[in-house]
Amino acid sequence: MKVSQRVKEVPYSAIRKLTPFADEAKKKGKKIYHLNIGEPDTETPGEFFDAIKNYDTKRLGYAHSKGLVELREATSKYYKDRGVDFDPDDEIVITTGASEALVFSLICVSDLGDKILTCNPFYSNYHTIFRQIGVNPQTFDTHVEDGYKLPDYETILAAVTEETSAILISNPSNPTGAVYTEEEIRRLARVAKERDLFIIADEVYREYVFDNDEFISFAEIEGIEDRLIVLDSISKRFGACGARIGSVASKNKDLMKEVVKLATGRLAAPTIDQIGATKLYDVSTDYFEDVKNEYQRRRDCIYEELSKIDGVKVYPSRGAFYVMPELPVDNTEDFAKWLLTDFDVDGETVMVAPADGFYHDSDAGKKQVRIAFVLNCEDLKKAIRILNLGIIEYNKLKK
Template sequence: MNFSKRITSMQESPIRKLVPYAQGAKAQGKKVYHLNIGQPDIETPDSFMESIRSFDEKVLAYSLSQGMPELIDAMINYYKKYDMDFEQDDILITNGGSEALLFSIIAVADAEDEILVPEPFYTNYNGFSSAVDVKVASITCKAEDGFHLPDKKTIEEAINPKTKAFVLSNPGNPTGVVYTAEEVQMLADLAREYNLFIIADEVYREFVYDGLGYTSFGNIKEVEDRVIIVDSVSKRYSACGARIGSIASKNKELMKQILKLCQGRLCVPTLEQIGAIELYKTPEDYFESVNKEYEKRRNIVYESLNDIPGVLCKKPTGAFYVNAKLPVDDAEKFTIWMLKEFDVDGETVMLAPSEGFYATKGLGKDEARIAYVLNENDLKKAMNILKKAIENYPNRTI
């Protein structure tokens, strides 16, 4: 009675596996600043709960497998602001961005096929792929380049006949990189030349700073039949617990195929969809204030990091993450050390070590992801503790 190879070979979530150490620190009475998870502290718009509270059907029935038409309509309107023009059957509502990714990968890749992913990447791309026997091949991006893409030739060399799709997040998790219009165009060109899909995880679309422009893969006309856009209300509206995601594509035959998977799991929760309809109607000024807040935090984290000798970190311009090279032997050991053995006045910090964000063995060992999801004061305290921790860590490398 054995478990499947695909499940035993699946790696544990590198973001969640250090949780027991955090629990241990708390049990010792330490306060832990969580810079390790992307759980924003921004308030969820009230409209979400208000609409759910007024639900008064006597029977909580199945919804449609593709999602509620009203929610799809609200998303169609949302996309128009970004010059994307979708129809009802171009959008499927999913259980979070997670299910959107899983279904997209199943739809384009068979067992033993490959997806090509710029690394470091959102670790669950790897998890979902392992679960369905798809191999993750990677395009290595470097801290020194602010995690922008390498040149076309380098990417081309990573493509082989098994490659079925690019999968990437833009703005990037864990890097905070925002790809330039030229980078987006380069991947689009490669997708056409090598007949690939592009699974574009754009759940952080709004979180772009410094007045930078943003190019969605949904804006490149000539690849509209090969682009699959993954979205979610989790980060966009600080509603991680709603688990409402979506797949959008103008490839109608692809959408018909993915609909079969949606029918298999019957539907997405009715109430959460009712709430999400209102979220997608949130006025634009919501993002203005939220972005101002995140940009301020980004500045705190970026400036604090550059104030620590030996840290390498180019200024990230999107999402709410920084992936920094630290002057330590091993970021996982360092994180455990901070939780077990270090504190400043009874307070310490938890990071997400980056090794698990790479497919290439050995990379990311001295890197960690910092999520700037705490308020300004807490963030300043946390960064100060991090600085002192690096100064005091026995195995620092400078």
């Protein structure tokens, strides 16, 4: 008996790769500032918990495979309030997080061995899901120097091959914090039309766009309705990662029938979480404003602190809660591990995600790290000062 070759080929999550070293450091009494995981530290609105407490039933049954009608309607209204029309009956399916929405979408648009076009760097769990499904990433590069803007039309077009079936893009971006302009989105849409590709738009961070910039959804671009699939989630929107509720939406009804087929095969997303999620959509828009303002303050803090470090290449993130700077060290994976195993400042250290796992066919990530600014400003400042001292010490040892 042996475990399959294909599971062996699934990479470890880049974000959690160093967790055993962190566990070991904690056992030794070190305090760790976690900048490696993108889990909001903001409170989940009470509406979620109240709805579950008030759910009066003697039997916890399966929900509809497409999701509870009330939640599909609430999701549809959320979109409608933002000028986007998805019918709750046949254009939205509730999933177990955006993660499952992505699995369903990829299965619906690709065959084994197909290629999915995305930008370097990309959300590292895409690697895991690509390997599970049997598709391969294909990438065009974006760069730290300009805050990871998209390259020009010709460069993106040149990355498409006969095997490419879809473009997958996270906007606002995990891992870079880039937010694409309407022009950049239209550029991708033009490539998709030119080469007849689906577009999978992962917009789970759409609430977090800074500096009063406007978020433009792919769903607002005319002429791509039949090729567009929008992934969504309550994980980041409402700080409710543990609820595991997301959705997939498309105006392509044939495609949505296939999504429903897959959804039926896994029976249903969790009923209780859907009950709570439905009520989250009653939360006032002030909630989003307050949370966004807090992340913007943190963005300002982290940018200011990182800019003070000699040799760091950094830019102000435009959205989400990530930044991916380049550090003046030879290998960020070794460095990040060393921070946990061999370094501390008065018993405290910092954990960052080495960026190599966010890239395909590129060494750029070996000099970069992804930082999630999910700590308050005071802790972020402390964490970045520790990182700075770590860089100095590590480079002395390397000489």
